[in-house]
Amino acid sequence: MKPLEMLLQNAARSQKTIVLSEGTDPRVVQAAIQVRAQGIARIILVGDDVTVRLQFSLAQSEPGDGIDIHDPATSPYLDELALQYYDLRKEKGVTLEHALRAVLQPHVYAALLVRKGYADGTVGGAVATTADIVRAAIQVIGPKPGTKLISSFFLMLFCEEHHSKKGAFIFTDSGLVVDPNAEELAQIAIASARSYETLIGDTPRVAMLSFSTHGSADHPAVDKVVRATAIAKETNPELLVDGELQFDAAFVPDVASAKASTSPLQGDANVFVFPNLESGNIAYKVAQRMAGAVAIGPILQGLSKPANDLSRGCSAEDIIHMIAVTAAQAEE
Ligand SMILES: CC(C)(COP(=O)(O)OP(=O)(O)OC[C@H]1O[C@@H](n2cnc3c(N)ncnc32)[C@H](O)[C@@H]1OP(=O)(O)O)[C@@H](O)C(=O)NCCC(=O)NCCS
């Protein structure tokens, strides 16, 4: 079965409740309607009640069974969520007054619903920036025990006739950690390998990308990737990981034999770890917009409960895919 169909089917089986923090956006309302029609998840839409209902009217629909609307301004949960936010942030100088204001922000409200167990995961970022969505997730939901660095990845699906290699790949970190050091890059690689295994159910084969292959260039930026590769191997000896590699040496078997004949990946990597956010973010958008890949992300990893971001350029379909991924993460 194709990875996307598998994710959608599994989501339908698990019937998670996913809270969408941008319920006033037409794409989000469209996604909610389709998710309910296909029975993929239960939905909570956060936003001004009148505007959310107007979006349903414009879509010639209405919020039926399985879609709840939460308007933070009139929500019966407001005091409880504000107290929770205050508890979490008081040591950072947050007052009760500030907490009551913060909870009115839809992405903070949505993250608090997840924290308190009223929803299984949250999705936002069709309107808000990644920084705002991620900050709320980190501050309210927080890292899972034993994890320090929260990072992100894109699930890249290549399924078109013209794609030379079809299947599911991870591009990381294409959304969050701007300039990871070697230790952080190793952590991103290891977390992404685990994410690949749990979401796709296949063995991860990790390529640590660079503009150099096995010593072909000499630069401090290359040294960082070499160190990160060594750390990843040392801390996870069972992981199939190689670096530093240029993309072609990681993806094309013929190029791998020419440039990196000793690489255990043999040009067949499925998890691509970019050296920084500049390269990772640019690469995913090029693959999505020029090559026609389906790009689901940024999917956050390392949180204690699922909270995911979207690109502001997303479609309703992209949101549906992200809801399915969020439901899958909630099953873990
Ligand atoms: C996500 C992001 C906003 C965090 O940046 P930041 O400047 O450290 O944010 P803040 O200083 O407000 O930090 C917020 C909190 O998160 C913590 N934090 C930040 N990044 C973290 C990470 N990767 N993992 C774990 N915790 C992190 C901080 O320690 C801080 O904790 P505290 O409030 O309890 O002290 C920043 O990494 C960012 O802007 N990334 C790029 C996002 C982007 O523009 N992507 C392109 C489009 S997808």
Ligand SMILES: CC(=O)OP(=O)(O)O
């Ligand atoms: C992931 C990403 O690049 O988000 P946006 O397009 O919203 O900046």
